[in-house]
Amino acid sequence: MKDSIHVSKENYLKAILEAEAEGRQVIPATLAHWLEVSAPAVTMALKRLRRDGLVEMGADGIVRLTAAGRETAYRTALRHHLIERMLSELFGMEWYQVHEEAERLEHAVSPAFEAKLLERLGNTGTCPHGNAVLPETPAERKKRGEIPLSEAAAGGRYTVVSLHERDPRLLLFLHSSGIDPNNTLRVLSQNYDQTVSIELPAGTSILGRPAAEAVWLRPASQA
Numbered sequence: 194m195k196d197s198i199h200v201s202k203e204n205y206l207k208a209i210l211e212a213e214a215e216g217r218q219v220i221p222a223t224l225a226h227w228l229e230v231s232a233p234a235v236t237m238a239l240k241r242l243r244r245d246g247l248v249e250m251g252a253d254g255i256v257r258l259t260a261a262g263r264e265t266a267y268r269t270a271l272r273h274h275l276i277e278r279m280l281s282e283l284f285g286m287e288w289y290q291v292h293e294e295a296e297r298l299e300h301a302v303s304p305a306f307e308a309k310l311l312e313r314l315g316n317t318g319t320c321p322h323g324n325a326v327l328p329e330t331p332a333e334r335k336k337r338g339e340i341p342l343s344e345a346a347a348g349g350r351y352t353v354v355s356l357h358e359r360d361p362r363l364l365l366f367l368h369s370s371g372i373d374p375n376n377t378l379r380v381l382s383q384n385y386d387q388t389v390s391i392e393l394p395a396g397t398s399i400l401g402r403p404a405a406e407a408v409w410l411r412p413a414s415q416a
């Protein structure tokens with residue numbers, strides 16, 4: 194569990210924004226789980242965020258961003274995205290290392306630096322994990338013809354389009370399993386125990402459901 198001091202106001206707001214973008218309703222327990230902090234720490238943080246007019250909590254216990262909270266959250270998400278792209282595109286840092294680095298640096302970006310990053314990188318590209326500034330819903334991704342590895346048909350060849358990046362341990366796990374953005378893989382079988390067997394350039398691998406759900410694919414063009 195992380196020291197609650199290191200989980201800033203911006204981290205809470207960004208987590209709520211991400212959850213909303215994924216179509217989830219946020220309750221305090223969701224935040225405790227996502228941010229790896231204790232329930233009392235979440236209670237205290239939410240109290241401060243409500244006092245500052247950044248979140249609202251209804252009688253239903255659901256946490257929602259106010260307009261001001263949404264603005265701050267979006268700003269943090271944009272800075273996170275720009276820092277990841279800066280580290281990867283300008284400094285050649287590996288994709289599985291940039292998320293944690295960006296988590297630290299995003300809070301230190303001044304408006305002037307943000308403007309310079311936008312000028313250099315633009316705001317329409319994807320980060321090294323294949324994601325836009327805000328996470329998209331599964332429905333939006335599927336409309337573009339993408340499919341999560343957990344639902345991909347056996348026998349099919351696919352290209353890895355994007356990875357859910359909230360959990361740095363998951364990114365390291367995927368990398369060590371041979372799954373990198375833009376890699377091509379073949380689905381060997383969807384197994385009875387909800388794992389999926391895949392073939393990668395480096396060999397075969399078996400992934401459990403939580404990991405397979407975080408990997409988005411598009412059918413590979415026929416060779």
Ligand SMILES: [Zn+2]
Nearest residue numbers: 277320322358
């Ligand atoms: Zn990213």
